[in-house]
Amino acid sequence: MTGEQIVFLVVAFVTLFAGLMVVTTRNLVHAALWLVAALFGVAVTYVILHANFLAVVQVVVYIGAIAILFIFAVMLTRRDMRDQGPQMNKNWWFGAVLAVLTFGGLYFLLQGWEGMTKTATSYPVGFDAISELGNALVSPAGYVLPFEVASVLLVAALVGAVYVAFNPRNGNSGK
Amino acid sequence: MVPLSWYLIFAAALFSIGMFGVLSRRNAVAILLGIELMLNSVNINLAAFWRYGDVHLMAGQVFAIIVFAVAAAEVAVGLALVISVYRSRRTVVADEIDMMKW
Amino acid sequence: METTTLIWLIPLPPLLAFFLIVLFTNRSKALSHTIAVGAAALSFIGSMIVFVRALGVEHLGEHPFESAINWLPTGDTWFRIGVLIDPLGAAVLFFVAITIFMIFLYSVGYHNYGQPAGDHDVKGLPPHGATVTDEHGHKHVVPSVEPMYSRFFAFLGLFAFGMYTLVVSDNLLTLFVGWEIMGLCSYLLIGFWYGKPSARDAAVKAFMTTRVGDVFMLLGIAFLYSATGTLTFREIFTEETLHALASTPAWFGMTASGLIALLLFIGTVGKSAQWPLHVWLPDAMEGPTPVSAMIHAATMVSAGVYAVIRMFPLLTADWNGHELTTTMTIVAFIGAFTALFAATIAVAQNDIKRVLAYSTISQLGYMIAALGIGAYVAAAFHLITHAFFKALLFLGSGSVIHGMEHGVLHTGNHHVDPQDMYNMGGLRKKMPITFWTFLIGGFALSGFPLVTAGFWSKDEILADAFGHGHLAVFVTLAIAAFLTAFYTMRQITLTFLGEPRTEEAKHAQETPWTMTTPLIVLAFFAVTYGWVGISEHFPILGGLVPNWFHDFVGHTLAEVPEAPEFSWIPLLTSLVVALGGLALGYLTYRNVKSVSEDKFQIPLLKNKYYFDEAYNFLFIRPAYWFAENVVYKFLDKGVIDGFLHAFGPFTQGTGSALRNYFDLPVINRAIGDGSAEITYWFGGKLRGIQTGRVQQYLMLALVTFIVIGAALYFFVFAA
């Protein structure tokens, strides 16, 4: 076992544990904080994969924005701070079965794939992934169209979210 | 070196966990949390495939970024919906939001 | 400056003046007339320079001034337009430039420049006069300035442009362009006081009548162009082309050249108001007098004759020199007939301008007849002399009317028609300059022997007709000449001689210098221009002055026409008819006091042989009836639209049948409702699984996905 493998395993188990806590913990704020932990683990995984940009974006977008939004939403949607009643629906066992089945199915399918055991080639020295990524995103030969579409999607989501969450009863004060 | 299979199995596990959350949690916000986990597992796959394929082909990272964008959009709209529903029905329990049936 | 460049530039100043006045200066009367008269002066100077240079060129006929540019691309070749000044062009340019300039000048006075604005003048009607108070506190009614003064000069400018274009153009198409622009201007100018229904109708009549001729002319141009591939005069009038045209048979038993010439001639009939398209010209007197002069004397009607003179080689292409061809016969007939016909009408007219109008028609008939019998130079000569003296007469009559209007304004009796000769009389004392110049013009028109230009030109026509043996023409023209002298003297007598017949005539005044100067200038030419064309065969005088005109203009043609042999018969005839007519006229009318004493007020003549009424009955009303009832109401609204509208009921019937017997029972009942019921039944059974809970849906979907995926994997991919 190399150091990298050890690091990966630690991160993976932490992440998976955090993920499990996300879906099982009773306190939703805790769930959201566990989500932060899981996301952070994923960010570290990106670092291990040499995807530095993704890692930082992961932190900025997920932790800095999405997780915070979740916490906001959790707090905004309850009348008091305590958690009451069951947190799982009555079919939770069937969900668990399905999740295990999915994992099993995926594992089974992946086992049959010859690319499974592939190892990475060594990371090229001096390879500037971020400028390559930048070029790929905005060059017409690359992914400028998906990129633009994604930006349109974001604008649409922005407008949509404002519209949906806007409370007309409060009038135009916007507070 | 970490073999690709580790990443994939890690991602599959994270995906399943997220799916369990989506299927089982009562709270709509928690369901969205599960969805985030699922999306992240997908991103791990994308990044891993980028790394284990030709690193000069940026498709994996590009798609991961687009997934970020989608996730952000989804959360914004999803949470807005939750808040909107909460405002009108005073609940965020998914089972109780079942008006859309025959 | 190059002469050709100068020629290009001649028509442009008036055009520029037109645009300047219309677009910019139409609010300033002074600026407008300065621009217009200045432009006319520029063109005049240019024309004179060209004329003098043309005189200095030997064999101008063979080497005229010419220049052309590409204008229209036609397939592989270009249609070229250009300018041409040959002897004929130079001669015509000379008189056109002078008369146009004179008329511009005259218009300033005629429209009362410098007088106050009218009390209740409106645009579109002649000015009614203005009341002014002098230093003693007396109120006077004085003539008021024309409200649309600037516009008038703009139109005149455009008109002048049209005429110059026509004269300098080297091809039929630009000639036609100028021709039509003048047509438009005549329309605008005749209808200048468009508020008067009579003026409005006269304008439309003028335009439409000439247009009848124009469409034939256009057809002729197209024919000529098709047949020869060119419209440039000097390319058409080559031996080969003319010969080819003359030997090509066309329709109606005529040769191509004959038919083309005839078609072009019909254009002239319209423009020069020959019978049967003469009806517009007398009505055109509705316009202001300078317009009448412009249209009738100097330019537009002359343009018609000019066109025929231009096309003379074509007209005579298949002429052997003796027997008249069909076309020439027609031309000669129409000319001679018109000359006589119009003269008879003129005798019975009381309106001072109408008399002149009919006289113009008659004189133009003279020229046409001359051309019809092949008298090229004589026709050209008469064209020019006539232009001078007829312009003089018109301007003179305008001056008379203007003087009379003074009287009318003075007495305030607006029921008195200032144009009616029976309201005049004795004006020679009131308006001496007008009288003397009018007298010169009148004598020139009558052909007063030796002194006046009209005598020489008219005599040459008669001599030609007699000399070449066209006796019918000769006799007709002689009678017409007699009548001409008669009504001219009638006019002079009624207008100027005797005692004033009305209060207004007593208070008539001489007109300002802007109006009298042109009269004097024109009078000068009305006398002297005749002397440049005295036939060398004429006794005594013949050798004194060289027959410059014949020599000069004759060289326009490839073969210079021979001047006819001298004969005493035509000379005596013209002497007799001229002097006799004048004498008879004076004797008859010297004591006439009122209309009722006039013996020549014959209804048939007075009503112009009822041509207007006949045309109205024969052409105009049927055309309108045809248009409205047959074409519009019957064909379009009735037949075609009726046919279309029938589609509606037919389609509707088919449709309702389909609906009632097929759609309703089969489609709706069986298929439509049946499928709905089946769906309803299934829906009722299946609705239980729609719980509204999104997670259950997701589970269901996943189960399905897993089952199907597993099945696919094991049974399809793995197997």
Next chain:
Amino acid sequence: MSFWNDPLKVAADWLLGVFTAWGMPELAANILIGFLGVLILISILMVLDIGLVWVERKVVARFQDRIGPNRLGPFGLIQPFADIIKLMIKEDITPAGADKVVYNIAPMLSMMSVLILWAVVPLAPTILGVDLNIGVLYIIAAGAIGTLSIIMAGWSSNNKYALIGAFRQVAVMISFEVPMLATLLIPTILAGSMGTAAIVEGQDIWYVLLAPLGALIFLVAAIAELGRAPFDLAEGESELVSGYNIEYSGMKFGMFYAGELLHAFTFGGFWAILFFGGYRFFGLEKVSPFLAIAVLLFKAFIGYWLIMWVRYTLLRIRIDHMLAFNWKFLTPLAFTLIMVTALMNALLSGTSTWLYVTGMFLSNVLVAWGALEIARSYSRRERERIEGKRIVEAGH
């Protein structure tokens, strides 16, 4: 002499020699050296932080026409140490009903979010924690962690004031992250890299000359990010008592406090790095790395002083005004500025330096003028509307 030219490398090599001599594997030694470096940096920063307390208190006193700490030591220099001792020996209270774990993690995160920023601060040409090629983004990412710490603190305190304060603070921070990120892109565009070292190296001409408006927006956004006046509505003593850290006491409060001070200083430093040439000062940085560090610290202090100046001069602004100001004015302006800068940069980059600088400067001025004009006409209309309404009401 080499130590004076490249102290970090010399020290690391020497340490490596020492450790390997002890029989440690090279990898482990390297890791250990890395940790040691971090530790040293953090220690220095903490000491600096203590100094900052004194600076802050002295400066505010001067602004408020007071003397400030003056009892302990010369100029009261010992005062902050006394404060530290007081904080450390205070009782560490965890309120009942608080979420203990989260409550305790929050101050640590807060401190951490500041400290990790220094990983990318280029102190001198050779002294730099990590030369991340995404350093600029990293700053934002660290800010995200700070945000998280605040909401954790606010929520876990089980106190309504704390929660409201946290909400406000987070709302402001998330909002102002947008123009901040946008203005961070301006040096990125100009330098052609996201790495802080490259940005400093690229500033032959200070970017403040090329993008004065960008620098200004960055400063505003940074102050908002810090939660200092006029953006201190999360603490809002008069309404929220003390905001998200109301329940904290002792050293936990101390961490928030120290974090805030250091944060302000750090942003002063970043302002200097991004727009004022970092450690560069007319070739002085080439003389010695220590001189470079001194230059940077000096510039950072100037930035910090400016931030303080603002803090103690301006009034607190209402939350909705604050957010409206950001979303309706600052963000569009920042976006416009990016586009203008990118365009002008592309247009002018090949031309002479004078033209380039003048063009960029003028375009910035033009954008600023346009934005102010729009804002002015909008506010005039708004005023007229409101006053018109008043007149009508008065009429009734």
Next chain:
Amino acid sequence: MDFISTHLLSTILFFPALAALVMLFLPKDEAKLHKWFALAASLVPFVLSLVLWFNFDPSQPGYQFEEMYTWYAAIGSSLHLGVDGLSLSMVLLTTLLTPIAILASFSINDRTKAYMMLFLFLETGMLGVFMALDLLIFFVFWEVGLVPMYFLINQWGSANRNYASLKFMIYTMGGSLGLLLAVQLLGVLFKTYDLQTITEQWSAYTAPIGGIPASTFKTVAFWAFVIAFAVKVPLWPFHTWLPDAHTEAPTAGSMILAGVLLKLGAYGFLRLVLPLYPAEAKYFAGALAFLAVAAIVFGAFGSYAQTDFKRLVAYSSVNHMGFVVLGIAAAAYAAGTADARIALNGAILQMFNHGLSAAGMFFLVGVIYERTHTRNLEEFGGLFPLVPVYGGILIFTSMASLGLPGLNGFISEFLVVRGSFGVGVNSVPVMAVYTAVAMLGLLFTGAYILKGIKKVLHGPMNEHWAHGEHKLTEINTREIIVMVPLMVLILWIGLYPSWILDVINKAVVMLF
């Protein structure tokens, strides 16, 4: 710029449609914004088509600026665009008239958004016909143009608009059914819709189709084409939709209808009928010429009979477009001769000229209608002193319509007359007779034009319009701006036509 230069045609073609889509997002009640936006949007294609015009090389054979995109590969149809001298002049006319028409409709305040959008769509439809080099695309755009026009008439028209719009729609649709069928025939035969390919092969095609001799097929297909185009031109006796549609349409609608839409039919003759069916065209040219002459003469008479000013102008379109078809028929008779080329030059120039003068006339009618709310000639009279500038412009434009030398109409009419008479003199005598009869129409052109002027401007003033609330106001600056480009072009072509005629002529020489 590179994109623009390589995609010039498609940019011109689709810009208006895109602008119309953008307009969709404009606020609903901002009429002013809609107007200015539409004007700006329509000026862009105009500027681009000027670029097109100046970059066009008239002496080069074949199509230029060609663009080809796969559109419907399965049936061999592609979006094939290109222009030659013939279509270029029409493109220029369209892009010129659209902004003018939009400017002319600034007085409309009812549902401006939809109105302006329809106009922009209409422009794309018209341009598409002129640029298409693919039969199916041609047909698609041909029909696309109808829809906006239908709604323009139906929604913004005057009293009898329902009838008129329905008639317009049904008539032209019905006419083009045969065209669609014939186009399909060609497409099935040649497995492609590309115009150039079909032109090369179809005229020489002799093999029987389905057991029926090719000549029969060709004859039927020829008439299918001809009827579709004849309805649009419109040729007598297919013309009765035109007076109704023109009369009821809003002013700008009439301008475009007369200015461009009618040209589509004539363009169809030139672009499709003559190249595809040279033999049939020659065989049936007599019939075509007869109908053309009927259109000229009956159009003139029909116009003369009107008391409605706008109807009068509408009928004049029948009259003028008759000359276009007369030229085309003459050219079909004697293809390849100099006479035929002259006739075609005239016909194409007449298309352009009529676009200018008819648009101008309709606009002027609209101007007075807006002020008086009547079009009845009997209710006007003597308006010249009230509206001197308007009167001047009206006379000017009328004279262009009348074919006064020095203005544009004369050049083209002369060339048509010259060409068709030349065919009559040199090849087929009967054409001479037709031409001679057409002269009758020319005569009555004068009659109805003068009738219009006489009834509106001249004569004693109708006091009703002189005072009070009905007081007739002078033409305003915007309306003058609308007329100025038209008048300048009218005069310019009249005095110096070769700048445009040269392009047309070279195209004609190369094509026919």
